[in-house]
Amino acid sequence: MSTILITQATLVNEGQRFEADVYIKNGRIEKIASQIDQAADQVIDAKGQILMPGMIDDQVHFRDPGLNAKGSIATESKAAVAGGTTSFMDMPNVKPATVTNAILEEKYVLGGQTSWANFSFYLGATNDNIEEVKALDPNKSCGVKIFMGASTGNMLVDREQTLTDIFTYSPTLITTHCEDTPMIQAKEAWYREKYGEDVPMIAHPEIRCREACYKSSSFAVDLAKKTGADLHILHLTTADEMALFEPGPVEGKKITAEACTHHLWFYDADYETLGSLIKCNPAIKKQSDRDAIRQAVIDGRIDIIATDHAPHTWTEKQNKYFTAPAGLPQVQQSLVSLLDLVHEGVFSLELVVQKVAHNPAIRYQIIERGFIREGYWADLVLVDMNRPHVDDKANNLYHCGWSPWEGHEFKSTVMTTIVNGEVKYHQGQFAAFTPGQRLLFDRRK
Template identity: 60%
Template sequence: MTTLLIKNASLVNEDQIFQSDLLIRDGKIAQIAPSIETAADRTIDATGKYLLPGMIDDQVHFREPGLTAKGTIASESKSAIAGGITSYMEMPNVNPQTTNLEALEAKYTRAAEVSYANYAFYLGATNDNIDEIRKLDKNQACGVKVFMGASTGNMLVNDKETLARIFAESPVLIATHCEDTPMIAELEAQYKAKYGDDVPMREHANIRSREACYKSSSMAVELAKTHGTKLHVLHLTTKEEMALFEPAPTLAELAKKQITAEACVHHLFFNADDYETLGSQIKCNPSVKEKSDQQALLQAVKDGLIDIIATDHAPHTWQEKQNSYFSAPSGVPLVQHALLSCLEFYHQGIFSLELVVQKTSHAPALRYELDRRGFIREGYWADLVLVDLAKPYTVTPDNTFYQCAWTPFEGYQFGSTVEMTILNGEVAFENGQHSEQRFAKRLDFDRQ
């Protein structure tokens, strides 16, 4: 462990922006003050730059084990660090699926060997693993993932009695993927009858329909209200779904919420018009929908109906994505450009910097009850990202780290640059280069 002194930074934390120095010692934030003159192993002059708590991404698919042609824990966490994401929570639809405690701990063991960012994993629900869910220690996993709609990995939980038991008995937060599979299957058949295999990608917005999303999301909310469940509804996409949630504009209000909502960066950044140029590159489940939905999501973030912004990072190979509609898999690589995407909304005057930090760092730390993460506070782990809001960054193949080697942002010029990512008090990424060392830790929870 080293000591690191950051001078003259503009700190963005807990609804404030203020100029300050910050001292890191033994992996944690030791002091925050207007002027710190203590000797340190390294001193960084951050004049003109902004220091944010690292983004905590509560929804990623890093494809290991079993799907490592698409990505690995190492490759995708390395990409995350380059984008200012310091902690991630990874999903269970891998091979073998993470649906028992042995598979869960195997992923933790693997991440300890190869991950570049802090890590936690979900236990996946199935129609027949309620006993494994009951055995889960509340500090062992970030949550239980329930696919209430079929998506990549075929982990659909569609038995109503099973869903009721999971919602009633899960010892930890439940995170749901909400789409009604029978409604989608019927629409797929209709579009296949009309177009054959050559369904235009633009129709993905209609096939993975708003009605299918609302039907499933409303069921999840009703189940949570019935059973008193801690529910987090992932990757919402429609303006209609916003009516299901209560606003929590402040962190104090968020801490009291039983049911929380999330939007993902691609649903905020893209809309159905973008299928024309990007096609299958933005094919994902649930689908990118209309511009009116995009605008409703952005407003919901501002109003506090959407509590967390995440990625649903889900890489596939370029070759897989070149297939026709029914064969091209759903999923988008996003972790390297997620925080930059959120900062674009600051540049456009839509979000404040304080709001970006609340939705990407503070809120996930609070919702998942992380131990000393997600805030710039003395005594907390020093997971930080230094950004230059005045330095544009153009996405090219040469500066993209995903194993799949493509991104829907290729050629886009962001208004900000991630200059440095600090993980557990160590510089993990700086000026486009990764440290040769890894500093990641297993995420701890503070759940009583």
């Protein structure tokens, strides 16, 4: 493999900010020093740019296999790399659903053939696949995903004994989507009675209500405490839920929490202009909820920031409330949207790096990624914090062809993304395709 020398970069890593050169060889970071005088196949002058570890997105829906009208591992991982994501973990609600270890391994083969970034895939839980969960190799997959509300097909797990068994016997981290389905169904019936099929989009956070979120999240937390399970609750959306989690560093926690970029950015007033484009599950709620989640990121109650990237076609999103699908694409905008919040003074740059790179690596126990350290894989991103760009359709890389940020001027730009020591993206141009690597985990008992 080629060698790369990055010079005069401002590193943001492990709570520190300092200028240094970085030398990369055989895919790994060989040396970090104030000045490196060593020949390299490629030299990148990064003066004035921020160098950070690449984003590790622990929650995406890249739609492979079987849902390729919406996206694919190839298209969405390419967009992710352009956005500064170097590793991702993909969800199991595809066709066929990833609910057996055999299907899971088939998906890994697909990832190894088509993914621009490093990858891992969840095994999905069902009401009747506990033996598959028990057989999962904890060092080769990111975890088990449980849809405790709002799922497709056979993936809603709503039997209390089944949930107890999964929490008790899962050999690895459990991640959950927490909403209470009966409460949501009751709300849907009430709104359908009132509006027929013309339910306004602003009703979405009332239908996917805060009570349904809290009831499910609090049950999951209680069950994890009872069983001793390793639990990570995804995409939290309410101020009420923040009290369920302990503040402070991620190290040593058995129960952790995640927020998504869209829940840190949008709030219910945005339904007026964006409508179904920001319809997602759990729903974007009030400004006070958004602000509480932001504060929880600062306090350490929220340990990880991810995306829940979930593309749907433009045509699908033009439907009325009940038929417009939930989910939005954002891996290309996720990092720069967080950097806008840095510009606004909401978060520090060091905190963003912690939540999108360091903490996912720690919580998932990923081997040798998520930090700028000698000997670690060179998964790196260079960002110009003061180079604005407008999000527009011409530069959109998603298969679905749209973004909820379209027209917004971001204050920062991802300049270069390096995956496994290879420059995959540089100043708007992609290198020839080479696949990312399967993530590996160190979960020795």
